[in-house]
Amino acid sequence: MVARSPAVALSCIATLGLIGVAAARAHAQGMSPGYEPKNPAAAKHLKLQSDAFALINRADRRLYKRRPWCRPRFIPPTSTTTTDAPQPATLNLIAALRRPATPEDVLPTGLGEVPGLGEVYADYTRSATAANGQRFSIIVSRIRVGDTYRTPSASCRDAEATAINHTKHTPAAVRSAALRIQRQIRRGEARAKPPRREPQDILFFFILDDLGYANGGGGGGESRYLATHGGFVSIGGRGKGSTLNGLLPDGVATVELVFPKVVSRGRYYKPTIYPRTLRRTVRVQQNVVSLRVSRPPEDAFPRRMVWRSASGAVVRRIGFPR
DSSP states (O other), X not given: XXXXXXXXXXXXXXXXHHHHHHHHHHHHTTOOTTOOXXXXXXXXXXXXXXXXXXXXXXXXHHHHHHOGGGSOEEXXXXXXXXXXXXXXXXXXXXXXXXXXXXXXXXXXBTGGGOTTOEEEEGGGOEEEEOTTSOEEEEEEEEEOGGGSXXXXXXXXXHHHHHHHHTOTTOOHHHHHHHHHHHHHHHHHHHHSOOOOOSOEEEEEEEEEOTTSBEEEEEEEEEHHHHXXXXXXXXXXXTTTEEEEEEEOOTTXXXXXXXXXXXXXXXXXXXXXXXXXXXEEEEEOBTTEEEEEESSOGGGOSOSEEEEEOTTSOEEEEEEOOO
């Protein structure tokens, strides 16, 4: 399952700078199955980056044994319920949230035990059915984003650099690369804006099976981002195609989606080239869409979208970065 949802995901609530560092670390550690380096020079660079991150991880393990308080702390939000109402801007975003609840509008079976949902608005869980018959549960919760991550202190980062620099039996090039990455991490932490500590309304949507159980889904995006970009989750396996599910704001009747022929894998990997560009138009029903895409889940997200109203007028044109 792959999610493209706004700004903060359920599993990685942090500042934007730290999110970038985490993504770069995963990329350099070879977490790109099936992707080939562009050329021998790229392969050499990726190997050096992978060795550098391995060195940082070894240095951190030693450091945290001596100074456990230096370990970065991620504190996922708990899952509770509240009888409060969502913010007015959130209620104005999704029509289903403004209608009276029905017996089907309950938290999906088993989802109440899932950690990290925040304070779920107990009276505002709503069911929705896409045009293809796929059923969903829309959930709104309140999360205090600023309380979820603790950045290591400057002295801890200094100790980390010392541990990296004094690692034995490590080539100088690997130490140099590790220190360079560590400096990038520190600069990202220094530039990152302090997270807003006031509560934010977060939207999730989950697939419902015939028994009312949540069977995949996600989201975790702030309502104000969903208003301009929507929220999408892709589910599938390699070689089997994927299902793209989306949550859209009021006023969007159809969505035109463009999936590119050439999908970039970044600076150092060969791109994936498909036979053609895919173009699909789907009808939005009850604020949700669901469609099959003949690509693996990581490539089942559109590069461009056009939202149209019931009259066919363009509501918004959206382009996602490569």
